[in-house]
Amino acid sequence: MRHHLNPSTLGLAFLSASIPLVSYSQVYLTEDQAVKVFFPHQVLARKTLELTTDQVNRIEKESNGTVRSTSLVVWQGPNKETMFVDNVLGKHENILYAVAFTADRKVKGVEILEYRETYGGDVKKDEWRNQFVGKDVTAPLRLNQDIVNISGATLSSAHVATGVKRLLHTLEVVHEHL
Amino acid sequence: MNIYKRCRPLLGTFVEISLTSWPESPFSTWVDEAFHRIEVASSALSFHDPHSELTRLNRSAIGHWVSISKSLRDVLELALELQNRTGGQFNVATAQPLMYWGLLPGRVDSAGWGYLSEPGYEVSGLKARRVHPVQIDLGGIGKGYAVDCAVELLKQKGADVAGCVNAGGDLRVFGPKAHAIWVRSGRPHQPEVRMAPLKDEAMATSSVHPSHDSSPYVDIRRRRPLLDSQTVVARANECVIADAFTKIALLLPFPAAQQLANEYDAQLSFVS
Numbered sequence: 109m110r111h112h113l114n115p116s117t118l119g120l121a122f123l124s125a126s127i128p129l130v131s132y133s134q135v136y137l138t139e140d141q142a143v144k145v146f147f148p149h150q151v152l153a154r155k156t157l158e159l160t161t162d163q164v165n166r167i168e169k170e171s172n173g174t175v176r177s178t179s180l181v182v183w184q185g186p187n188k189e190t191m192f193v194d195n196v197l198g199k200h201e202n203i204l205y206a207v208a209f210t211a212d213r214k215v216k217g218v219e220i221l222e223y224r225e226t227y228g229g230d231v232k233k234d235e236w237r238n239q240f241v242g243k244d245v246t247a248p249l250r251l252n253q254d255i256v257n258i259s260g261a262t263l264s265s266a267h268v269a270t271g272v273k274r275l276l277h278t279l280e281v282v283h284e285h286l
Numbered sequence: 287m288n289i290y291k292r293c294r295p296l297l298g299t300f301v302e303i304s305l306t307s308w309p310e311s312p313f314s315t316w317v318d319e320a321f322h323r324i325e326v327a328s329s330a331l332s333f334h335d336p337h338s339e340l341t342r343l344n345r346s347a348i349g350h351w352v353s354i355s356k357s358l359r360d361v362l363e364l365a366l367e368l369q370n371r372t373g374g375q376f377n378v379a380t381a382q383p384l385m386y387w388g389l390l391p392g393r394v395d396s397a398g399w400g401y402l403s404e405p406g407y408e409v410s411g412l413k414a415r416r417v418h419p420v421q422i423d424l425g426g427i428g429k430g431y432a433v434d435c436a437v438e439l440l441k442q443k444g445a446d447v448a449g450c451v452n453a454g455g456d457l458r459v460f461g462p463k464a465h466a467i468w469v470r471s472g473r474p475h476q477p478e479v480r481m482a483p484l485k486d487e488a489m490a491t492s493s494v495h496p497s498h499d500s501s502p503y504v505d506i507r508r509r510r511p512l513l514d515s516q517t518v519v520a521r522a523n524e525c526v527i528a529d530a531f532t533k534i535a536l537l538l539p540f541p542a543a544q545q546l547a548n549e550y551d552a553q554l555s556f557v558s
């Protein structure tokens with residue numbers, strides 16, 4: 109039987125390094141709260157952007173990633189402050205996260221909004237990785253270059269890294285239309 | 287209980303910072319600062335970041351002194367001390383075998399075993415130099431060090447500030463409240479094991495997975511990855527010590543590992 113850990117009743121459950129995980133979920137921030145974390149003094153408006161086939165093709169070609177949804181949640185402020193909300197599916201987890209960009213389209217930060225394991229799995233994450241902060245579209249964010257998959261098992265934070273890379277290229281493609 | 291929790295992808299894992307007690311204050315800004323402190327530590331200690339201080343040292347000419355920060359100095363010195371205390375079994379300069387096996391990025395022609403029987407680098411003040419052509423990877427203790435940095439920053443915000451910094455299972459609890467901790471064993475489909483509550487204490491977990499034919503732990507004597515399937519949990523006052531002793535417990539016979547751990551006020555246990 110799988111155990112569902114509810115941290116509010118069980119205390120602090122944690123995602124342990126290098127060992128199998130059982131069902132675990134956690135909500136950290138809402139979209140609104142994430143906007144306030146990244147841009148405490150600005151007012152950003154939320155909208156949903158529909159990517160065209162041409163845009164999807166360009167993003168996939170330039171990021172070497174797959175665009176799973178053509179609908180994109182974007183928060184934007186008066187000075188082109190931007191936050192994307194995106195979802196990545198690991199082998200065993202579903203991660204909702206937000207990436208904020210500065211006006212000159214560099215990564216300002218990444219916050220996990222929700223982390224949900226889809227079933228027990230084997231997540232290996234005992235390695236270091238580069239920082240996202242300051243990455244721009246020219247910076248490669250590739251598995252085995254920026255992030256090392258030592259065991260061959262899923263690296264959940266690697267999925268976020270590839271997601272951030274895809275969103276960097278997404279912003280390059282769509283920023284003139286925002 | 288009121289909990290404020292944030293999570294960012296850092297250190298190759300997800301770093302969760304939670305506050306369970308705080309005064310009237312801009313606590314969300316403190317969490318920002320704590321995450322930033324982890325980023326700063328990472329930028330010094332990361333093997334993978336081409337611009338980190340560690341990378342600069344790894345790429346420096348043999349014998350050439352390189353200026354380093356206090357963070358890198360602290361971790362390199364602790365690693366040397368533990369290398370000495372474990373008869374050379376704990377060694378952070380083992381990135382080259384891992385690269386040779388394809389477990390770390392970078393191409394090398396050999397595992398370089400001949401340079402691993404003694405310290406591969408020296409530290410003097412805020413300088414370090416490689417004395418052998420070794421590659422240093424601080425993944426075994428750097429995460430714990432980064433957790434400590436964040437906790438120290440948050441502790442300075444007030445005695446009534448409580449919470450936990452958890453970097454993928456390497457965690458440290460601080461403040462007046464005790465936290466219950468569950469550990470997941472290295473074996474699939476096993477229920478979590480509840481550990482004695484932590485209060486102002488750190489815990490780290492490492493395991494060698496039974497289904498894997500490799501591991502990031504280098505058995506220098508046998509010149510192969512450590513493959514004995516086990517999960518070890520270490521508790522200590524500092525997360526860097528707990529982190530280091532999970533590796534030492536995997537590398538040394540248990541009585542020797544626990545004996546050394548006692549000197550660092552650390553406790554080891556294996557989870558089946």
